[in-house]
Amino acid sequence: MKLLVCIKQVPDLESRFKPDAAGVWYNETDLAFRMNEYDEYAVEQAVRLREQLGEGCELTVLSIGPDRVVEAIKKSLAMGCDNAAHIQDAAAYSKDPWQIASIISAYAKERNFDIIFTGMQSQDRGSAQVGVIVAELLGIACTTTIVNFDYDNGTITAKRELEGGIKGVVKLKTPALVTCQLGLNVPRYPTLPNIMKAKKKEITAISVAELLKEESLAATTSFHPPAKKGGGIVLEGDIADQVEKVIAILKDKTAVLR
Amino acid sequence: MKTLLIGEYREGKMLESTYELFGFAAQLGGESAMLMVGSESQLPAYGGTLYLADAAACGEYNPDMHKKLILEAVQIENPDCIVFLHSSYGWDLAPRVAVALKAAQVSEVIALADGGFEVGCCNGKMRRTVKPATAKTVLTIQAGSFPVLQPGGTPDVRKLEAAGGTTVEFTGYEAAEKKDVDLAKAEIIVSAGRGVGKKDNIPVIQALATALGGELGASRPVVDAEWVSHSHQVGTTGQTVSPKLYVACGISGAIQHLAGMKKSDFIIAINKDKDAPIGEIADVLVVADVMQFVPAFTAKIAR
Ligand SMILES: Cc1cc2nc3c(=O)[nH]c(=O)nc-3n(C[C@H](O)[C@H](O)[C@H](O)COP(=O)(O)OP(=O)(O)OC[C@H]3O[C@@H](n4cnc5c(N)ncnc54)[C@H](O)[C@@H]3O)c2cc1C
């Protein structure tokens, strides 16, 4: 069995975002990067399946991006992936989901993966498109937003999370792709021995030019903060003072404090 | 602009969110038609063309077949935009239609922008304007961003039949977990988010809820990490609440959380990040460390 998991590196979302010089994406200076949260669940599920299948199973992790994404790749290797493909692209941020997906499918085409795992969405761009497009381009079965995954003898049984906490149960025959939702499992922390072992695992670097054949279908023309709705009161400064003010506001504006 | 709107139907009922599609189409202007895999007993109150396929025959979740049906309607109508809700149904199906048409897809549209569409990014903190470069565009619109609009009337139904197999077999629904607290009835809710730091800090948030005579709520990561049970979760995949007072402790204000609590009468948010999107809907934003502010606040009201 051959498994693939696709990961993206994203900035820490508690950061302050400033537009870049072109005003179409964020400026990366001062941002700390880590693995997209949804992709951690995807890696964990792929690693669990890898462990279930044992010998003869190979799990590859793939990430498209500049050199910094190697950090996220290393984390996946330390979590239990066998090897990695780093698709080197300093301009990955400017590509639309269609292009990112066509790069992944160009990589996956000849390699015949049985199961591909992706996150349901990336936290910075959040299009929730890449996984499904990859499956369509490869012509394989696909389901999205899974919160439960089970594999047995060529069949995946998954639960999709629907609105209001209802779930939909689906079965797919491999080859197939699933997109992973938060809470699918509990992602492990890499242990020190596994971090050491991961250093020996192979990371193949591939230039994006070898895989990218498609033009973008949509362009970002502006990246900006939301228009301030205003109205709300912002309280800064001393805690005791903030407490006094909040209590005064509650007494004035609501009936919850007598 | 001509639009094809894709309605939603689940467990034998048309979903009310379908009416947000009409709200979007009204803002965009131009002609529109709708397609729904549903049933004749559940028609939208709308006087236009409705391409209807029978869910009993096609399945409520059958992406291969639903894609084919949509492509058939696209052939007949030749729309400029094919519009889905950004929902478990929409984000699953939209990219399949977009790939088949090689059309640009813009996800999570929250507003129309000059020549393009406004979408949220960076967990709701920032916005992008996206301009499609293709003749046809596939869109998914964010729930709650466009008004609910019931155009009224009875649709001109055109039946579509689907044939062919499927690669994804749907075997049934599983009901939501039983709730041990009904937050919908609570007048005061104090919710814990990831910003409370760790499970050991939950009692501090619970203490404020108790002091105010309210219930404990939570954001999703707090539930996923098993700090509190799922019955406390507020949001699209948890409960929808509208208390007199909602206190958000260390919650960033992601769209899926806001969808569950933005109708609260009065909202207080405690967050160390002044730019957190929760600030956009909060009546009061306390910029502070939640573990410093909350105990001090509780102590003051408890006295
Ligand atoms: C399909 C789908 C459905 C979803 N359904 C839901 C749902 O029903 N409910 C839900 O809540 N989410 C849901 N989510 C997840 C949602 O997108 C967010 O990931 C989630 O709401 C974030 O929770 P949070 O605000 O607690 O955490 P974060 O986004 O990590 O925010 C933590 C906040 O705490 C602040 N903070 C950190 N430390 C401190 C401190 N010491 N003092 C004060 N503030 C601090 C930070 O500034 C930050 O703003 C869903 C996502 C998807 C894709």
Ligand SMILES: Nc1ncnc2c1ncn2[C@@H]1O[C@H](COP(=O)(O)O)[C@@H](O)[C@H]1O
């Ligand atoms: N640059 C990338 N490299 C590898 N995988 C990616 C990349 N961008 C997106 N993905 C995958 O596609 C999923 C959905 O991303 P998106 O469509 O951008 O929301 C992510 O969770 C990843 O699994």
